[in-house]
Every structure is written in C-alpha cells, then in structure tokens.
Amino acid sequence: MVDKYCSESVDNPFESDIRKFDATVINEKAIIDKLIDIYPNSVAPQSVAILDALVYKMSGPYRHAKFWRFTRRVLKELNKLNSLKLNKYLKNISKDMLKSEMHYSLNVCAKRYIAAVLISRAVRSCRxxxxxxxxxxxxxxxxxxxxxxNKTMLDIW
Structure with missing residues (x-):
C-alpha cells in the first residue's frame, strides 16, 4: 500500500476551495517546514561517492565474497533512499503556500503521499x-x- 501511494507525487497538492483564515493551514506549513529541516536532500553523499568508487574499482577481485555482496546491497539501498525526493517536494509545497498567502489547505492525496514517503524512508533506513x-x-x-x-576496504567502515 505504501509503495502504491509513494510511487508518484501529487501534481496539485492543494484543495480547490479558498479559505479565509484557518489555523490548520498555518499548522500544515509549520509541519512542512519542520520536515524540510529534519530530512536532508540526500543521505550520506560522501559515503555514496566512496562506495560508488569502490564498487567500480573492486568489483572484479571480490565479486564472489559475501562481504562484497552486502557492500553492493548497501550502495543500492543508499541510492534507493536518496532517490526519494521528499525534500524537493516539500520545498515546492512550502513555497506555493507562501505564494497563496496560506489560503489553501493540503488535500488528502498530498498528505497521503507525504506520509507514504516518510514511511518508505523509515523502512529503507532500517534496511x-x-x-x-x-x-x-x-x-x-x-x-x-x-x-x-587490502586496507582500502576498511575505509568504508
């Protein structure tokens, strides 16, 4: 279910009806800004670069070793985690909320997408x-x- 909802982002995250002053819109904006602060654009970019270089250099000699298979899986999982573009999506929503002067609330689909991406991010982090x-x-x-x-393999740990 989570994969279904986080597969593609919602194009129009706002409800179509305009509201006068509503505290829920301000609360939603505060929550989105807090999520932007908490979650970075990418997880461990330096580690990803090091692992990518090691995979390129060491795949031949260690391709059958168990530790190397797990190291490649770590890189794949890091790439999957970084492919979730939550921060960019939240920044766009925050910017659009400011443009609309906080008159539009988030619709259910946008909230569901954000929740699904957060759950997916937590599951991938645990993996x-x-x-x-x-x-x-x-x-x-x-x-x-x-x-x-080989000492170079110890550099990643």
Whole structure:
C-alpha cells in the first residue's frame, strides 16, 4: 500500500476551495517546514561517492565474497533512499503556500503521499542499517581469517 501511494507525487497538492483564515493551514506549513529541516536532500553523499568508487574499482577481485555482496546491497539501498525526493517536494509545497498567502489547505492525496514517503524512508533506513551491520560483520570475519588484507576496504567502515 505504501509503495502504491509513494510511487508518484501529487501534481496539485492543494484543495480547490479558498479559505479565509484557518489555523490548520498555518499548522500544515509549520509541519512542512519542520520536515524540510529534519530530512536532508540526500543521505550520506560522501559515503555514496566512496562506495560508488569502490564498487567500480573492486568489483572484479571480490565479486564472489559475501562481504562484497552486502557492500553492493548497501550502495543500492543508499541510492534507493536518496532517490526519494521528499525534500524537493516539500520545498515546492512550502513555497506555493507562501505564494497563496496560506489560503489553501493540503488535500488528502498530498498528505497521503507525504506520509507514504516518510514511511518508505523509515523502512529503507532500517534496511540500510541491517545491511551495514551484515556487511561490517562479514568484512570483519574476512579480516580475522586473513582472507582480506587490502586496507582500502576498511575505509568504508
């Protein structure tokens, strides 16, 4: 259900009826501004760049190792997490609310989309945490057994 609602954003996030002064619109604006402050544009951009370079450089020699499979999964999950464009969508809504002088409230579809993206972001963050734990565990096991002696792989952990 969450994937269905966060697959595509709502084009017109506002209700069509104009309101005079309503405190709910101001509360919605405050919540959106708080969400913009809390959630960055992208998660760990430096780590993504390092992982991307490592995947490019080290995919050949370590392609069958378990720790390397988990490392590639970490990169894929990070890319999926960063592909959710919540911050950009919220900034556009906030800007449009100011243009309309806070006369229009968010419609149900826009609220549902924001909630679905937040839930999807939380689920992906949890998956990312689990994958990082597994990749670090497998990497440490390879180091302990002496199979991994390349220091460059330790830079990501």
């Amino acid at each position: 990312l945490r689990n994958l990082c734990e597994q990749a670090a565990s497998h990497c440490l096991q390879h180091i302990q057994t002496g199979h991994l002696s």
